Amino acid sequence: MALITRFDDLPDLVLIKLFSYLSSIDILWGFTRLNHHLTTLIIEKGFFRHINLSFGRYHQFNTILRFLPLNDIQSVSIDSYACPLQLTLWPYMPRLRTLRIIGVYNYDHLLIFLLLHAATLTHLIIKSNERLVPDGHSIDFIHPLGDLEKLMHNILLIHFPALRSLDFGLKCYWINWPITVHVPLTYLRLLLPSMDDLVRIMSTQQLSYSLCQLHVTIGNGGYRKYCTTSIFHSLIPMVNLHTFTFFQNFFSWLRIEWTFIEMLTSSNVMPVLRRANISYFINIDDLKRIGSSSIFTDHRHIDVHFAFHLINCSEFLEMTQYIPRGNCFYPREIVGATFVVNDWSYRPDRIANDNHFGRGFQYCHHMWYTLPWTFDEFFHEYELKGWITKIQVFEQPQTMTTIYQSSLRTLDTSSENMTSSICSLPHVALSDCIETCNLFYYNTPFAIHLSALRNITLVNSINCLNDCSSFAATIRSIRIYIMYHASNYMLPDWPAVSYSLSTLQQLNSLGIFMYDLPKAVDTNNCQMIAEEALR
Incomplete structure (x- = not known):
């Protein structure tokens, strides 16, 4: 007689392994209320505490919402492919601590939801849903309805006493600082219009004691050379900051002196810094002294991941010798590549006073980066001001002793041949x-x-x-x-x-x-x- 194993006979470990391959809604829709054993297992493994119904149809969402134990829900995720109305349909959840919403359509709807849960929310991840619109011969993008600036300046950092982590992503929406801060944030991630805004963040008294991680993308800030002579004494020591990300976009025009980066990351300003992720445009003078900077050499033993960019340098191969390979505590392997870029936005008047950015309509963009690739984007440019037409790798490790896992999750590409070329960059677009x-x-x-x-x-x-x-x-x-x-x-x-x-x-x-x-x-x-x- 043949032995038959029924689904109900499967051990809990097998069921848990099966659930690991399924989405939140698949589990709640397919297995909840089938029998007491499965329902108990789903409750014990936290599937009623961490909810993501983004994949669901409208009727599935409404059905599941009726039997969810609202008092048990601790986190809600709404992804970019969810119905725009989903945010407005959620009732009050008295223990909600985390909201992750990718693809906000309306900030006013978001504000209503946030105010309803203001007393308990500790972690917010908010990324907007821009819509591309043609504007003459270029493309513009329209932000969601509502006022994010008002949400930031007047509400989030004042009336949310439990808030500790705020993540607006590193692209698409500029956040101007200063902002009055009444909550001790430990994590902050956002896109800033200029270096002035970063200085103001690092001069905010409340954040100087509480902030442990700071991740920023810097905008072009008027395409000017940033002056470093008057800001050092205005910086307040960030006594608990252990992780810092400073990101310049692949098509950035902003020129920042390396001296300023040294000031920001010095032991006087970031005394307990342990991890730094830096995407930065350098010149030859910067490059020849960058390896002796304190971020690579001092007693803090900082794990530095970087992407250094150099424009139109005929001596780029010789410059590779100056690229740091980490430090003795965190050695790093590097890759070097040259990108030939056609620039549609080239304007001679923009670079008249700065030969470093005298790029021209076509220029060579040289980049050295550490392995693994540490940033969640390679470049992100909806207006397509620049086109990469050719990629050539000129430096990479002789042997790969480690299998590297890239952090890149979004790939932008504008022609057939560039997709395969970008994917050929070692350990970037996996x-x-x-x-x-x-x-x-x-x-x-x-x-x-x-x-x-x-x-x-x-x-x-x-x-x-x-x-x-x-x-x-x-x-x-x-x-x-x-x-x-x-x-x-x-x-x-x-x-x-x-x-x-x-x-x-x-x-x-x-x-x-x-x-x-x-x-x-x-x-x-x-x-x-x-x-x-x-x-």
Whole structure:
């Protein structure tokens, strides 16, 4: 007689392993209330405490919401592919401590939710959902409705007594400082318009004692050379800051003296610094003395990860000898690469007083970076002011003794050949790590298989959808922009697009934005798209 093992007979360890492959909504929708044993196991493993219903359909969300134990929920995640209305449907959760929302559509709706939970929230991760809009010959992006500045200046850091961690991401929305701070934040991550804002943060008395991690992206700040002579004495020691990220975008124009970075990271200002992630534009004078800086040599033994950028240097190969390989406590292997960039935004008047940034319409961008790649983006530029046309690796370790895991999760690319070239950079764009891909003006089927891909944005690249065989079955969200007056406009083959979308079984968020089309989409194609979106 054959032995039969029923699902109910499986041991708890097997069920827990099975749950590790499923999303929150899959577990709650598929296994809750099947029997007492499964419900007890789900409660014990915390699936009622940490909720993410982003993948769910509207009826699934409403059904699950009716049986969730609201008093037990400690964290809620709403991802970019969730329904924009989901935030407005959540009731009061008396023990909610963490809100993670990726893709905010309306800051006023967010404000209502936050004020409802102001007494208990300790961790906030808020990333907005910008919408691309053509503006003449360029592309602009529109921020969500509502006022984020008001939310920051008047509410978050004043009326949320339990708040300790605030993460706005490192791209897309500028946060101006100073902001009145009445809560002892330990973690802060945001994008700043200029160096002045960073100085003001590091001169905020309340943060000087509480902040343990500070992560900032610096904007171009008016394209001026930042003066360092008057700020050192205004900086307050950040007595508990152990992790610091300073990030300049790949297409940044801001020139910052290395002396200023040394001041920021000195033992007088960051006495317990243990980890530093720095993306910085250097010149030859900086490069020749950077290895002797205190961040690499002093008693704090700082683990430094970096990406150093040098523009139009004919001696770049000789400069490699000056690139630090970490320090004796944290040795680092490095990779060097040259990018040939076409710059559409080049203006001679911008660089008249700074030869370092005399780039021209085409320039060479040399970059050295430590392994593993430590930043969650390579470059992010919706307006596409620069195009990478060629990549050549000129320095890499002879032998790889370690398998490196890149932190890069978002890949932006603007031509067919650049996708494979960026993916060829050692340990940067790993196929099993990229979760979001933004394709601009792309003509052919996508050539790289990204097994962890979740979200795609296509800007005048809809022909990629004529054949979805190269896209991973894990895709949850697609945003399509069709702009008649932008480059690479092509009339979509809607039946082919619809068929391709139907093969993506996990797709649950589809946005199509069309601008200035000479002819409206006909009724049959509209019906076809609507049916696909509602399946």
